[in-house]
Amino acid sequence: MKFLYDPPLLIKRLFKDFCWQTSNNKILLTLDDGPNPRSTEKILNLFSKLEIKALFFCVGKNVERYSEWTKNILNEGHIIGNHTFNHKILTRLNKIDSLEEINSFNSLMIEKYDRKVKYFRPPFGMVNFKTKKLMKETGMKCVMWNLLTYDYKKDIKKVKFSVNNYLQINSMIVLHDSNKTEDIIEDSIKYIVDAVSKNGFDFGVPEECLK
Numbered sequence: 001m002k003f004l005y006d007p008p009l010l011i012k013r014l015f016k017d018f019c020w021q022t023s024n025n026k027i028l029l030t031l032d033d034g035p036n037p038r039s040t041e042k043i044l045n046l047f048s049k050l051e052i053k054a055l056f057f058c059v060g061k062n063v064e065r066y067s068e069w070t071k072n073i074l075n076e077g078h079i080i081g082n083h084t085f086n087h088k089i090l091t092r093l094n095k096i097d098s099l100e101e102i103n104s105f106n107s108l109m110i111e112k113y114d115r116k117v118k119y120f121r122p123p124f125g126m127v128n129f130k131t132k133k134l135m136k137e138t139g140m141k142c143v144m145w146n147l148l149t150y151d152y153k154k155d156i157k158k159v160k161f162s163v164n165n166y167l168q169i170n171s172m173i174v175l176h177d178s179n180k181t182e183d184i185i186e187d188s189i190k191y192i193v194d195a196v197s198k199n200g201f202d203f204g205v206p207e208e209c210l211k
Ligand SMILES: [Zn+2]
Pocket: 032, 033, 083, 087, 123, 124
């Protein structure tokens, strides 16, 4: 299924064990696809200035390849979630390969960074009933969203449109930490921060937002 900015209620009901919004009426920023040598630094510098803690849904092969940036994300107090090892669409894989995509990521995080990974986000948001079972079997929480910014379209106007129309008190916002967004990611984050403040909302920290 293809999602719009905010996925339909029917889908949220079918997959009600998944997180579709924050649970504490705070805003949470999530960054998919990193780490990336061209965008992660920009994002971390800005978050440090703004005192924001975010959830980075990293791809295992990037974690392996860009281990300095992985360390920096963790050292800055952010949380890393599982976005599969190879950015694979799980709904197209059999069970053994799906488990391998999830478990190899988690093993890497334990062995190299001493972190137990709790949160999972499926690449392209593709889920089905098998995903529910996989989450149970691996003990992971599936974290979806209620505000997709389309930042990967490299057009700040699209990001602004999504924020203007879909920002809510409990927004779980998807941004991307990748080559595609490196030119607009700082302006996108700044725009979100302004909108959050104008609406009187607050940012939360990942663990608290996902209870
Ligand atoms: Zn992705």
